[in-house]
Amino acid sequence: MTYCVGMLLDEGLVFLSDSRTNAGVDNISTFRKTTVFESKGDRVLVLLTAGNLAVTQSVVSLLKERLATPEAGLTLHAAPNMFEAARCVGDAIRRIHERDAAALREQGIEFASSFILGGQIGGEPPRLFQLYAAGNFIEATRETPYFQIGESKYGKPIIDRIVRPETSLRDGAKCALISMDSTIRSNLSVGAPLDLTIYRRDALHAQQRLNVTADDDYFRIVRSSWSEALRQAFRALPDPPWG
Amino acid sequence: MTYCVGMLLDEGLVFLSDSRTNAGVDNISTFRKTTVFESKGDRVLVLLTAGNLAVTQSVVSLLKERLATPEAGLTLHAAPNMFEAARCVGDAIRRIHERDAAALREQGIEFASSFILGGQIGGEPPRLFQLYAAGNFIEATRETPYFQIGESKYGKPIIDRIVRPETSLRDGAKCALISMDSTIRSNLSVGAPLDLTIYRRDALHAQQRLNVTADDDYFRIVRSSWSEALRQAFRALPDPPWG
Numbered sequence: 001m002t003y004c005v006g007m008l009l010d011e012g013l014v015f016l017s018d019s020r021t022n023a024g025v026d027n028i029s030t031f032r033k034t035t036v037f038e039s040k041g042d043r044v045l046v047l048l049t050a051g052n053l054a055v056t057q058s059v060v061s062l063l064k065e066r067l068a069t070p071e072a073g074l075t076l077h078a079a080p081n082m083f084e085a086a087r088c089v090g091d092a093i094r095r096i097h098e099r100d101a102a103a104l105r106e107q108g109i110e111f112a113s114s115f116i117l118g119g120q121i122g123g124e125p126p127r128l129f130q131l132y133a134a135g136n137f138i139e140a141t142r143e144t145p146y147f148q149i150g151e152s153k154y155g156k157p158i159i160d161r162i163v164r165p166e167t168s169l170r171d172g173a174k175c176a177l178i179s180m181d182s183t184i185r186s187n188l189s190v191g192a193p194l195d196l197t198i199y200r201r202d203a204l205h206a207q208q209r210l211n212v213t214a215d216d217d218y219f220r221i222v223r224s225s226w227s228e229a230l231r232q233a234f235r236a237l238p239d240p241p242w243g
Numbered sequence: 244m245t246y247c248v249g250m251l252l253d254e255g256l257v258f259l260s261d262s263r264t265n266a267g268v269d270n271i272s273t274f275r276k277t278t279v280f281e282s283k284g285d286r287v288l289v290l291l292t293a294g295n296l297a298v299t300q301s302v303v304s305l306l307k308e309r310l311a312t313p314e315a316g317l318t319l320h321a322a323p324n325m326f327e328a329a330r331c332v333g334d335a336i337r338r339i340h341e342r343d344a345a346a347l348r349e350q351g352i353e354f355a356s357s358f359i360l361g362g363q364i365g366g367e368p369p370r371l372f373q374l375y376a377a378g379n380f381i382e383a384t385r386e387t388p389y390f391q392i393g394e395s396k397y398g399k400p401i402i403d404r405i406v407r408p409e410t411s412l413r414d415g416a417k418c419a420l421i422s423m424d425s426t427i428r429s430n431l432s433v434g435a436p437l438d439l440t441i442y443r444r445d446a447l448h449a450q451q452r453l454n455v456t457a458d459d460d461y462f463r464i465v466r467s468s469w470s471e472a473l474r475q476a477f478r479a480l481p482d483p484p485w486g
Contacts, residue, residue: 153396
Protein backbone atom coordinates (compact mmCIF):
# COMPACT_ATOMS: atom_id res chain seq x y z
CA MET A 1 0.00 0.00 0.00
CA THR A 2 0.97 3.65 -0.19
CA TYR A 3 -0.12 6.98 1.14
CA CYS A 4 0.39 10.20 -0.81
CA VAL A 5 -1.17 13.62 -0.40
CA GLY A 6 -0.95 16.79 -2.49
CA MET A 7 -2.28 20.22 -1.46
CA LEU A 8 -3.06 23.29 -3.57
CA LEU A 9 -2.59 26.35 -1.35
CA ASP A 10 -2.56 30.05 -2.15
CA GLU A 11 1.16 30.12 -1.35
CA GLY A 12 1.96 27.08 -3.49
CA LEU A 13 1.91 23.31 -3.39
CA VAL A 14 2.79 20.65 -0.80
CA PHE A 15 3.38 16.99 -1.65
CA LEU A 16 4.11 14.13 0.71
CA SER A 17 4.59 10.45 -0.10
CA ASP A 18 5.70 7.40 1.85
CA SER A 19 8.03 4.82 0.33
CA ARG A 20 6.77 1.41 1.36
CA THR A 21 5.65 -1.17 -1.15
CA ASN A 22 4.59 -4.66 -0.39
CA ALA A 23 3.63 -7.82 -2.17
CA GLY A 24 2.21 -9.55 0.88
CA VAL A 25 3.37 -8.71 4.39
CA ASP A 26 6.48 -10.85 3.92
CA ASN A 27 7.76 -8.91 0.94
CA ILE A 28 8.26 -5.29 1.88
CA SER A 29 10.55 -2.90 0.05
CA THR A 30 11.35 0.78 -0.20
CA PHE A 31 10.54 2.61 -3.43
CA ARG A 32 10.18 6.35 -3.75
CA LYS A 33 6.81 7.49 -5.08
CA THR A 34 7.61 11.12 -5.87
CA THR A 35 9.07 12.18 -9.22
CA VAL A 36 9.88 15.82 -9.97
CA PHE A 37 10.05 17.08 -13.54
CA GLU A 38 11.71 20.47 -13.47
CA SER A 39 12.85 22.96 -16.05
CA LYS A 40 14.13 25.83 -13.94
CA GLY A 41 12.48 29.17 -14.60
CA ASP A 42 9.89 27.55 -16.85
CA ARG A 43 8.07 24.75 -15.02
CA VAL A 44 7.96 22.39 -12.07
CA LEU A 45 5.79 19.26 -12.13
CA VAL A 46 5.51 16.83 -9.24
CA LEU A 47 4.05 13.37 -9.78
CA LEU A 48 3.03 11.06 -6.90
CA THR A 49 2.10 7.45 -7.61
CA ALA A 50 0.12 4.69 -5.89
CA GLY A 51 -0.95 1.23 -6.93
CA ASN A 52 0.77 -1.64 -8.72
CA LEU A 53 4.48 -0.71 -8.70
CA ALA A 54 5.18 -2.27 -12.10
CA VAL A 55 2.40 -0.13 -13.57
CA THR A 56 3.37 3.15 -11.90
CA GLN A 57 7.10 2.72 -12.59
CA SER A 58 6.32 2.01 -16.25
CA VAL A 59 4.21 5.16 -16.49
CA VAL A 60 7.03 7.26 -15.00
CA SER A 61 9.63 5.59 -17.25
CA LEU A 62 7.52 6.21 -20.33
CA LEU A 63 7.10 9.88 -19.39
CA LYS A 64 10.89 10.20 -18.99
CA GLU A 65 11.59 8.31 -22.22
CA ARG A 66 9.34 10.69 -24.10
CA LEU A 67 11.31 13.68 -22.82
CA ALA A 68 14.24 12.25 -24.77
CA THR A 69 12.15 11.74 -27.92
CA PRO A 70 9.88 14.77 -28.13
CA GLU A 71 9.08 14.05 -31.77
CA ALA A 72 6.94 11.11 -30.50
CA GLY A 73 4.29 13.47 -29.12
CA LEU A 74 3.53 15.89 -26.29
CA THR A 75 6.01 15.75 -23.39
CA LEU A 76 5.85 17.10 -19.87
CA HIS A 77 8.53 19.65 -20.78
CA ALA A 78 6.59 20.85 -23.82
CA ALA A 79 3.03 20.87 -22.45
CA PRO A 80 1.74 24.47 -22.74
CA ASN A 81 -0.21 24.28 -19.46
CA MET A 82 -1.00 21.97 -16.54
CA PHE A 83 -4.18 20.66 -18.15
CA GLU A 84 -2.14 19.43 -21.13
CA ALA A 85 0.49 18.05 -18.74
CA ALA A 86 -2.24 16.03 -16.99
CA ARG A 87 -3.43 14.75 -20.39
CA CYS A 88 0.15 13.78 -21.16
CA VAL A 89 0.32 11.67 -17.95
CA GLY A 90 -3.15 10.23 -18.68
CA ASP A 91 -1.95 9.27 -22.15
CA ALA A 92 1.09 7.47 -20.70
CA ILE A 93 -1.21 5.54 -18.31
CA ARG A 94 -3.32 4.46 -21.30
CA ARG A 95 -0.27 3.31 -23.26
CA ILE A 96 0.85 1.16 -20.32
CA HIS A 97 -2.70 -0.14 -19.98
CA GLU A 98 -2.70 -1.17 -23.65
CA ARG A 99 0.57 -3.00 -23.15
CA ASP A 100 0.02 -4.67 -19.76
CA ALA A 101 -3.66 -4.82 -18.70
CA ALA A 102 -4.60 -7.99 -20.62
CA ALA A 103 -1.56 -9.90 -19.31
CA LEU A 104 -2.31 -8.75 -15.77
CA ARG A 105 -5.95 -9.79 -16.11
CA GLU A 106 -4.79 -13.27 -17.21
CA GLN A 107 -3.10 -13.56 -13.81
CA GLY A 108 -6.08 -12.15 -11.92
CA ILE A 109 -4.23 -8.90 -11.19
CA GLU A 110 -6.00 -5.58 -11.43
CA PHE A 111 -4.49 -2.70 -13.40
CA ALA A 112 -4.52 -0.60 -10.24
CA SER A 113 -2.88 2.79 -10.23
CA SER A 114 -3.59 6.35 -9.23
CA PHE A 115 -1.58 9.53 -9.50
CA ILE A 116 -1.40 13.05 -8.15
CA LEU A 117 0.09 15.62 -10.49
CA GLY A 118 0.71 19.19 -9.41
CA GLY A 119 2.87 22.03 -10.52
CA GLN A 120 3.15 25.29 -12.35
CA ILE A 121 3.94 26.09 -15.96
CA GLY A 122 5.05 29.61 -16.85
CA GLY A 123 2.62 32.33 -15.84
CA GLU A 124 -0.31 30.01 -15.19
CA PRO A 125 -1.23 29.63 -11.48
CA PRO A 126 -0.23 26.34 -9.81
CA ARG A 127 -2.72 23.52 -10.41
CA LEU A 128 -3.28 20.09 -8.90
CA PHE A 129 -4.82 16.96 -10.49
CA GLN A 130 -5.71 13.45 -9.48
CA LEU A 131 -5.49 10.84 -12.25
CA TYR A 132 -7.17 7.45 -12.34
CA ALA A 133 -6.11 4.15 -13.90
CA ALA A 134 -8.24 4.98 -16.96
CA GLY A 135 -6.09 8.04 -17.61
CA ASN A 136 -8.94 10.42 -16.81
CA PHE A 137 -8.52 13.06 -14.14
CA ILE A 138 -10.07 15.68 -11.85
CA GLU A 139 -8.67 19.01 -10.72
CA ALA A 140 -8.50 20.48 -7.21
CA THR A 141 -10.58 23.58 -6.48
CA ARG A 142 -10.85 26.07 -3.62
CA GLU A 143 -13.57 23.89 -2.05
CA THR A 144 -11.45 20.74 -2.28
CA PRO A 145 -7.85 21.92 -2.29
CA TYR A 146 -6.18 18.54 -1.73
CA PHE A 147 -6.02 15.00 -3.09
CA GLN A 148 -5.00 11.76 -1.43
CA ILE A 149 -4.15 8.45 -3.09
CA GLY A 150 -3.50 5.02 -1.58
CA GLU A 151 -4.45 4.41 2.05
CA SER A 152 -6.24 7.70 2.50
CA LYS A 153 -8.82 7.22 5.25
CA TYR A 154 -6.81 7.30 8.48
CA GLY A 155 -5.20 10.61 7.57
CA LYS A 156 -8.24 12.37 6.11
CA PRO A 157 -10.01 13.78 9.20
CA ILE A 158 -7.11 16.03 10.21
CA ILE A 159 -6.70 17.41 6.67
CA ASP A 160 -10.44 18.08 6.42
CA ARG A 161 -10.25 20.11 9.60
CA ILE A 162 -7.07 22.09 8.90
CA VAL A 163 -6.41 22.62 5.20
CA ARG A 164 -7.96 25.58 3.42
CA PRO A 165 -6.53 27.47 0.41
CA GLU A 166 -5.30 30.17 2.85
CA THR A 167 -3.30 27.63 4.88
CA SER A 168 0.42 28.48 4.73
CA LEU A 169 2.93 26.15 3.08
CA ARG A 170 4.46 25.60 6.51
CA ASP A 171 1.13 24.56 8.06
CA GLY A 172 0.29 22.49 4.99
CA ALA A 173 3.54 20.54 5.39
CA LYS A 174 2.94 20.15 9.13
CA CYS A 175 -0.60 18.87 8.52
CA ALA A 176 0.59 16.46 5.82
CA LEU A 177 3.12 14.99 8.28
CA ILE A 178 0.46 14.57 10.98
CA SER A 179 -1.84 12.92 8.43
CA MET A 180 1.01 10.60 7.41
CA ASP A 181 1.77 9.78 11.06
CA SER A 182 -1.87 8.76 11.68
CA THR A 183 -1.68 6.51 8.62
CA ILE A 184 1.65 4.92 9.50
CA ARG A 185 0.41 4.14 13.03
CA SER A 186 -2.64 2.31 11.70
CA ASN A 187 -1.36 0.66 8.52
CA LEU A 188 1.79 -1.46 8.45
CA SER A 189 2.02 -1.14 4.69
CA VAL A 190 2.73 2.60 4.84
CA GLY A 191 6.16 3.64 6.10
CA ALA A 192 9.10 6.06 6.14
CA PRO A 193 11.29 7.39 4.63
CA LEU A 194 8.98 10.09 3.34
CA ASP A 195 9.42 12.47 0.43
CA LEU A 196 8.24 15.98 1.20
CA THR A 197 8.21 18.46 -1.69
CA ILE A 198 7.27 22.08 -1.12
CA TYR A 199 6.76 24.41 -4.06
CA ARG A 200 6.32 28.16 -3.55
CA ARG A 201 4.08 29.79 -6.15
CA ASP A 202 5.94 31.48 -9.06
CA ALA A 203 9.35 30.14 -7.98
CA LEU A 204 9.42 27.77 -10.97
CA HIS A 205 11.80 25.49 -9.17
CA ALA A 206 11.06 23.03 -6.33
CA GLN A 207 12.43 24.83 -3.28
CA GLN A 208 12.29 22.06 -0.77
CA ARG A 209 12.77 18.41 -1.43
CA LEU A 210 13.19 16.67 1.88
CA ASN A 211 13.87 13.08 2.65
CA VAL A 212 12.18 12.58 6.03
CA THR A 213 13.45 9.43 7.72
CA ALA A 214 11.71 7.73 10.64
CA ASP A 215 14.25 9.27 13.04
CA ASP A 216 14.16 12.76 11.51
CA ASP A 217 14.15 15.20 14.45
CA TYR A 218 11.10 17.17 13.42
CA PHE A 219 9.05 14.12 12.40
CA ARG A 220 9.82 12.58 15.80
CA ILE A 221 8.59 15.76 17.50
CA VAL A 222 5.42 15.68 15.38
CA ARG A 223 4.79 12.06 16.30
CA SER A 224 5.22 12.45 20.04
CA SER A 225 3.79 15.98 20.42
CA TRP A 226 0.73 15.24 18.34
CA SER A 227 -0.21 12.20 20.40
CA GLU A 228 0.19 14.25 23.57
CA ALA A 229 -1.70 17.23 22.09
CA LEU A 230 -4.57 14.93 21.12
CA ARG A 231 -4.74 13.48 24.61
CA GLN A 232 -4.77 16.99 26.10
CA ALA A 233 -7.48 18.11 23.68
CA PHE A 234 -9.43 15.01 24.67
CA ARG A 235 -9.13 15.81 28.38
CA ALA A 236 -10.17 19.43 27.77
CA LEU A 237 -13.41 18.36 26.09
CA PRO A 238 -16.42 18.57 28.44
CA ASP A 239 -17.46 15.27 30.01
CA PRO A 240 -20.74 13.70 28.90
CA PRO A 241 -23.70 14.65 31.11
CA TRP A 242 -24.56 10.98 31.60
CA GLY A 243 -22.53 7.94 32.66
CA MET B 244 -22.18 1.35 5.30
CA THR B 245 -22.07 1.35 9.08
CA TYR B 246 -19.74 2.22 11.89
CA CYS B 247 -19.82 0.41 15.23
CA VAL B 248 -17.31 0.27 18.04
CA GLY B 249 -17.19 -1.76 21.26
CA MET B 250 -14.69 -1.24 24.11
CA LEU B 251 -13.70 -3.56 26.94
CA LEU B 252 -12.63 -1.39 29.88
CA ASP B 253 -11.79 -2.23 33.49
CA GLU B 254 -14.97 -0.40 34.55
CA GLY B 255 -17.17 -2.16 32.01
CA LEU B 256 -18.19 -1.96 28.35
CA VAL B 257 -19.03 0.83 25.92
CA PHE B 258 -20.87 0.28 22.63
CA LEU B 259 -21.70 2.83 19.96
CA SER B 260 -23.41 2.29 16.61
CA ASP B 261 -24.74 4.55 13.89
CA SER B 262 -28.04 3.84 12.16
CA ARG B 263 -27.58 4.56 8.48
CA THR B 264 -28.00 1.90 5.85
CA ASN B 265 -27.82 2.41 2.15
CA ALA B 266 -28.33 0.50 -1.05
CA GLY B 267 -26.66 3.08 -3.26
CA VAL B 268 -26.51 6.75 -2.33
CA ASP B 269 -30.10 7.24 -3.50
CA ASN B 270 -31.56 4.70 -1.10
CA ILE B 271 -30.71 5.64 2.47
CA SER B 272 -32.65 4.48 5.49
CA THR B 273 -32.40 4.38 9.25
CA PHE B 274 -32.05 1.00 10.96
CA ARG B 275 -30.71 0.49 14.46
CA LYS B 276 -27.68 -1.78 14.68
CA THR B 277 -27.60 -2.39 18.43
CA THR B 278 -29.56 -5.21 20.05
CA VAL B 279 -29.49 -5.79 23.82
CA PHE B 280 -30.28 -9.20 25.28
CA GLU B 281 -30.80 -8.75 28.98
CA SER B 282 -31.85 -10.95 31.83
CA LYS B 283 -31.62 -8.66 34.82
CA GLY B 284 -29.32 -9.83 37.59
CA ASP B 285 -28.06 -12.69 35.44
CA ARG B 286 -26.67 -11.39 32.15
CA VAL B 287 -26.42 -8.53 29.69
CA LEU B 288 -25.36 -9.12 26.07
CA VAL B 289 -24.99 -6.36 23.51
CA LEU B 290 -24.79 -7.20 19.81
CA LEU B 291 -23.71 -4.69 17.15
CA THR B 292 -24.07 -5.54 13.46
CA ALA B 293 -22.58 -4.39 10.16
CA GLY B 294 -22.89 -5.59 6.59
CA ASN B 295 -25.78 -6.73 4.44
CA LEU B 296 -28.89 -5.67 6.37
CA ALA B 297 -30.95 -8.69 5.27
CA VAL B 298 -28.20 -10.96 6.63
CA THR B 299 -27.68 -9.17 9.94
CA GLN B 300 -31.40 -8.75 10.62
CA SER B 301 -31.92 -12.46 9.93
CA VAL B 302 -29.16 -13.37 12.38
CA VAL B 303 -30.72 -11.20 15.11
CA SER B 304 -34.21 -12.56 14.36
CA LEU B 305 -32.96 -16.13 14.54
CA LEU B 306 -31.27 -15.45 17.88
CA LYS B 307 -34.54 -14.02 19.23
CA GLU B 308 -36.62 -16.84 17.79
CA ARG B 309 -34.40 -19.36 19.55
CA LEU B 310 -34.99 -17.64 22.89
CA ALA B 311 -38.63 -18.65 22.47
CA THR B 312 -37.77 -22.25 21.55
CA PRO B 313 -34.86 -23.19 23.84
CA GLU B 314 -35.34 -26.89 23.11
CA ALA B 315 -33.88 -26.20 19.60
CA GLY B 316 -30.38 -25.67 21.03
CA LEU B 317 -28.22 -23.25 22.99
CA THR B 318 -29.72 -19.76 23.42
CA LEU B 319 -28.18 -16.46 24.48
CA HIS B 320 -30.17 -16.65 27.71
CA ALA B 321 -28.92 -20.15 28.50
CA ALA B 322 -25.26 -19.84 27.43
CA PRO B 323 -23.13 -20.57 30.52
CA ASN B 324 -20.47 -17.98 29.63
CA MET B 325 -19.59 -15.34 27.01
CA PHE B 326 -17.51 -17.77 24.94
CA GLU B 327 -20.56 -19.99 24.51
CA ALA B 328 -22.69 -16.93 23.79
CA ALA B 329 -20.28 -15.97 20.98
CA ARG B 330 -20.52 -19.53 19.63
CA CYS B 331 -24.29 -19.21 19.75
CA VAL B 332 -24.14 -16.05 17.60
CA GLY B 333 -21.58 -17.70 15.28
CA ASP B 334 -23.92 -20.65 14.89
CA ALA B 335 -26.81 -18.34 13.95
CA ILE B 336 -24.59 -16.67 11.32
CA ARG B 337 -23.80 -20.10 9.84
CA ARG B 338 -27.48 -21.07 9.73
CA ILE B 339 -28.30 -17.88 7.80
CA HIS B 340 -25.32 -18.53 5.53
CA GLU B 341 -26.65 -22.02 4.74
CA ARG B 342 -30.03 -20.56 3.89
CA ASP B 343 -29.04 -17.41 1.95
CA ALA B 344 -25.43 -17.45 0.70
CA ALA B 345 -26.02 -19.47 -2.48
CA ALA B 346 -28.98 -17.31 -3.54
CA LEU B 347 -26.97 -14.15 -2.85
CA ARG B 348 -24.03 -15.51 -4.86
CA GLU B 349 -26.40 -16.13 -7.78
CA GLN B 350 -27.07 -12.39 -7.78
CA GLY B 351 -23.41 -11.48 -7.38
CA ILE B 352 -23.97 -10.33 -3.80
CA GLU B 353 -21.46 -11.15 -1.10
CA PHE B 354 -22.58 -12.70 2.21
CA ALA B 355 -21.06 -9.72 4.04
CA SER B 356 -21.60 -9.35 7.74
CA SER B 357 -19.64 -8.69 10.90
CA PHE B 358 -20.65 -8.45 14.52
CA ILE B 359 -19.43 -7.21 17.88
CA LEU B 360 -20.72 -9.10 20.90
CA GLY B 361 -19.95 -7.97 24.42
CA GLY B 362 -21.42 -8.48 27.82
CA GLN B 363 -21.26 -10.24 31.13
CA ILE B 364 -22.77 -13.51 32.31
CA GLY B 365 -23.03 -14.13 36.07
CA GLY B 366 -19.73 -13.94 37.93
CA GLU B 367 -17.54 -14.07 34.81
CA PRO B 368 -15.77 -10.78 33.98
CA PRO B 369 -17.15 -8.81 31.01
CA ARG B 370 -15.85 -10.02 27.65
CA LEU B 371 -15.90 -8.65 24.12
CA PHE B 372 -15.83 -10.51 20.80
CA GLN B 373 -15.74 -9.72 17.11
CA LEU B 374 -17.47 -12.23 14.83
CA TYR B 375 -16.91 -12.71 11.12
CA ALA B 376 -19.26 -13.82 8.33
CA ALA B 377 -17.93 -17.39 8.70
CA GLY B 378 -19.22 -17.47 12.28
CA ASN B 379 -15.69 -17.59 13.73
CA PHE B 380 -14.59 -14.96 16.22
CA ILE B 381 -11.77 -13.29 18.14
CA GLU B 382 -11.78 -11.89 21.67
CA ALA B 383 -10.53 -8.52 22.92
CA THR B 384 -7.52 -8.51 25.25
CA ARG B 385 -5.77 -5.91 27.39
CA GLU B 386 -3.46 -5.12 24.45
CA THR B 387 -6.38 -4.64 22.04
CA PRO B 388 -9.33 -3.65 24.20
CA TYR B 389 -11.67 -2.57 21.42
CA PHE B 390 -13.22 -3.73 18.15
CA GLN B 391 -14.62 -1.76 15.23
CA ILE B 392 -16.81 -3.02 12.38
CA GLY B 393 -17.96 -1.29 9.20
CA GLU B 394 -16.26 1.93 8.13
CA SER B 395 -13.54 1.77 10.76
CA LYS B 396 -10.55 3.67 9.40
CA TYR B 397 -11.47 7.32 9.86
CA GLY B 398 -12.25 6.84 13.54
CA LYS B 399 -9.37 4.53 14.45
CA PRO B 400 -6.47 6.94 15.12
CA ILE B 401 -8.21 8.68 18.05
CA ILE B 402 -9.17 5.37 19.69
CA ASP B 403 -5.62 4.03 19.28
CA ARG B 404 -4.32 7.07 21.09
CA ILE B 405 -6.86 7.26 23.92
CA VAL B 406 -8.36 3.91 24.84
CA ARG B 407 -6.57 1.67 27.35
CA PRO B 408 -8.18 -0.84 29.73
CA GLU B 409 -7.85 1.77 32.52
CA THR B 410 -9.85 4.36 30.55
CA SER B 411 -13.05 5.26 32.42
CA LEU B 412 -16.49 4.46 31.00
CA ARG B 413 -17.10 8.19 30.69
CA ASP B 414 -13.91 8.74 28.68
CA GLY B 415 -14.60 5.63 26.63
CA ALA B 416 -18.01 6.98 25.66
CA LYS B 417 -16.52 10.41 24.90
CA CYS B 418 -13.82 8.84 22.71
CA ALA B 419 -16.37 6.66 20.90
CA LEU B 420 -18.41 9.77 20.06
CA ILE B 421 -15.33 11.61 18.73
CA SER B 422 -14.42 8.57 16.67
CA MET B 423 -17.98 8.46 15.31
CA ASP B 424 -17.89 12.18 14.53
CA SER B 425 -14.68 11.77 12.48
CA THR B 426 -16.35 8.95 10.56
CA ILE B 427 -19.60 10.80 9.93
CA ARG B 428 -17.70 13.84 8.61
CA SER B 429 -15.81 11.74 6.08
CA ASN B 430 -18.36 9.14 5.03
CA LEU B 431 -21.87 10.01 3.91
CA SER B 432 -23.04 6.45 4.50
CA VAL B 433 -22.58 6.70 8.28
CA GLY B 434 -25.06 8.85 10.17
CA ALA B 435 -27.06 9.67 13.31
CA PRO B 436 -29.09 8.82 15.29
CA LEU B 437 -26.58 6.84 17.31
CA ASP B 438 -27.11 4.12 19.88
CA LEU B 439 -24.81 4.43 22.86
CA THR B 440 -24.87 1.59 25.39
CA ILE B 441 -22.81 1.78 28.57
CA TYR B 442 -22.48 -1.25 30.81
CA ARG B 443 -20.88 -0.99 34.25
CA ARG B 444 -19.08 -4.16 35.34
CA ASP B 445 -21.12 -6.45 37.65
CA ALA B 446 -24.32 -4.40 37.26
CA LEU B 447 -25.90 -7.20 35.18
CA HIS B 448 -28.25 -4.74 33.57
CA ALA B 449 -27.47 -2.17 30.84
CA GLN B 450 -27.35 1.10 32.78
CA GLN B 451 -27.32 3.55 29.95
CA ARG B 452 -28.99 3.16 26.63
CA LEU B 453 -28.95 6.49 24.89
CA ASN B 454 -30.39 7.50 21.58
CA VAL B 455 -28.05 10.27 20.44
CA THR B 456 -29.64 12.33 17.68
CA ALA B 457 -27.71 14.67 15.37
CA ASP B 458 -28.89 17.65 17.43
CA ASP B 459 -28.25 16.08 20.84
CA ASP B 460 -26.73 18.83 23.02
CA TYR B 461 -23.66 16.93 24.11
CA PHE B 462 -22.94 15.45 20.66
CA ARG B 463 -23.14 18.95 19.19
CA ILE B 464 -20.62 20.15 21.78
CA VAL B 465 -18.32 17.23 20.96
CA ARG B 466 -18.52 18.01 17.25
CA SER B 467 -17.76 21.70 17.52
CA SER B 468 -15.32 21.57 20.47
CA TRP B 469 -13.32 18.72 19.02
CA SER B 470 -12.75 20.51 15.72
CA GLU B 471 -11.64 23.59 17.61
CA ALA B 472 -9.46 21.58 20.01
CA LEU B 473 -7.75 19.88 17.07
CA ARG B 474 -7.05 23.20 15.42
CA GLN B 475 -5.59 24.52 18.69
CA ALA B 476 -3.47 21.40 19.14
CA PHE B 477 -2.28 21.87 15.56
CA ARG B 478 -1.29 25.48 16.19
CA ALA B 479 0.51 24.51 19.40
CA LEU B 480 2.69 21.99 17.57
CA PRO B 481 6.19 23.36 16.79
CA ASP B 482 6.66 24.65 13.23
CA PRO B 483 8.88 22.70 10.87
CA PRO B 484 12.49 23.91 10.83
CA TRP B 485 12.35 24.23 7.05
CA GLY B 486 9.89 25.89 4.66
